[in-house]
Amino acid sequence: MAVTGTILLTATASATATAIATGTMAAFATNFLVAAALGAAMHALTPKPSISGGNRGYQTNSIGPAQDHQIIYGRMRVGGAIVYDEATGDNNKFLHRIIAIAGHEVQSFDEIYINDEVVTLDGSGNVTSPSQYNSNVRINVHLGSSDQTADSDLVAESAKWTSEHRLRGIAYIYVRLKFDADAFPNGIPVITTTVKGKKLYDPRTSSTAWSDNPALCLRDYLTSKYGLEENVINIDDTLVSSSANVCDQTNTIAGTTRYTCNGAFTTVSTPYDMLSELLKSMGGSMWYAQGKWRMKPAYWTAPVMDLNEDNLRSGISVGTRHSRRDNFNIIKGTFRGEESNWQTTDYPQVTNSAFLSADNNQEAVADVDLTFTDNSIEARRLALISLERNRQQLTVSASFSLSTLELQVGDNVRLTNSRFGWTNKEFEVVQWSFGLVEDLDLQVNMTLRETAETVFD
DSSP, X not given: OOOHXXXXXXXXXXXXXXXHHHTOHHHHHHTHHHHGGGGOOEESSOSSOOOSOOOOOOSSOEEOSSOOOEEEESEEEEOOEEEEEEEESTTSOEEEEEEEEXXXXXXXXXXXXXXXXXXXXXXXXXXXXXXXXXXXXXXXXXXXXXXXXXXHHHHHHOSSOOTTOOOTTOEEEEEEEEOOTTTOTTSSOOEEEEEEEEEEEETTTTEEEEOOOHHHHHHHHHHSTTTTOOOGXXXXXXXXXXXXXXXXXXXXXXXXXXXXXXXXXXXXXXXXXXXXXHHHTTTOEXXXXXXXXXXXXXXXXXXXXXXXXXXXXXXXXXXXXXXXXXXXXXXXXXXXXXXGTTSOEEEEEEEOHHHHHHTTTOOOEEEOOOTTOOSHHHHXXXXXXXXXXXXXXXXXXXXXXXGGGGOOTTOEEEEEETTTTEEEEEEEEEEEEEEEOTTOXXXXXXXXXXXXXXXXX
C-alpha cells in the first residue's frame, strides 16, 4: 500500500544516471521499465487495509538499556522511556525518576496522571490532589527546547545529576516520589501524561506551531531525521498547502474538521509502516514524481481532462473486479483518544446493504485500525470512504498520447470509449509514467482507477 515509491526510487535514480552517463537513447529506453514506477501513488486504505494494530508509542512506561525515541503528533496520552532512577535520603527516602516522553520539543503537557488519576500541581510542581499524594510527589516538566537547562531541583538533590545533564531536544518529566506505603500501596506508580506534541512547519503561513493537521504531519515525517530526512526542496509544498486546507475544512455534518492526526509512535517503525499509518488519518495517497513528494487527502476533485479513442496509443487492459481476498463489504477497526478515555477501542463498524446483497449476503470484513485517529466520527468517515472506494473496482491500463503529459497521479479524468460503452466515465490516475517504447515512440503509460464523487460524500 504505502511506500512502494520509496523502494523504487533508488533503482530509478541509478537507472537514470546510467542513461545520462552512456548518453544513448537505447540506455534510456532500456531503463524505462524501471522508471515507470516513479508516478505510482501510495494509497492508504485501498485496496486492502492493513490488519495490524500499528505502533501507538509508549502507552505506559518502559525501561531498558536502549529505548526508542517517541514521536507525538497532535494530542495524545502517552507514557515514556524511563532513562534515570536514583534514590536519595535516609533509608532511600526519595526516588528520583526521569521519564523521556518525546524525542523532540512539544507544545505542552496538558494533564499528568498517576495510576490513571489526573493530578493537580502547585507552582512548585508539588502534587496537591488527590490528597494521598500531597507532599509525597513532586513533578517538573520540560518541553524539550534546544536550549533547555538541567532540572534545578534534581541538580540540587542529586550527587550524580549535574547542570550538564540538560536533555536538550527531549521532552521529559522529572518525578520525585517520597516513600509512603499508604500513598503507594502497590509500589512505584505509573506516570503518564496528555501531551500536545510536535510543532510543525506550515508552508501556508511559513511558521512553525503545534498542529494536528495530517498533511503537515506527513510533511514533517518526510523531512525529519527519524523519517525519510528528505530535503525540503523535494517536497511539493503547493500540494501540501492544498491538502492541509482540505483537512482543516469544517463544513461537515458533525461540525468537526474533516481529518486530524493525533497519535504517537516510536522510531522502531520503518518509514514504510509509518507513512502508511499517517496516510490513513486522511485516507490519502502520496507519490513521488518529477523530483518531488506529493500528497492528496481523500476528497473529490473535478476531472481535469477528457480522454477518448483518439488519445490512445495502445490497446486497453481492463480489470473488472478485485479478487475475493481484496473485496469487502464491512469495515471495522480501532481508534484511540479522549472519547475512549485514551483506550484503544472499536469504532462502530460500517457496511452497505447493497454491497452485502451483491456479495450474496456473504460477509467480508476488513480490519482498519486507525492509529492516528482519535474519535469515532472521523474513524467512521474514513472507514466509509474506504468501503465506497473499494467497490470502485474497474481499472484501466493503456498508453496515451503526449496530450496527457500535464496529468499527474491523483488527477481525475473522464474517459469515453464506445467499445466498452463508456461516456465520460470518471477515473482517477493512480500511476503515470513517460518514456520510450520499443519503436522509440514517446508515450505516456497510465493506470486509471474507477472513481465517483459519491465516494467522498
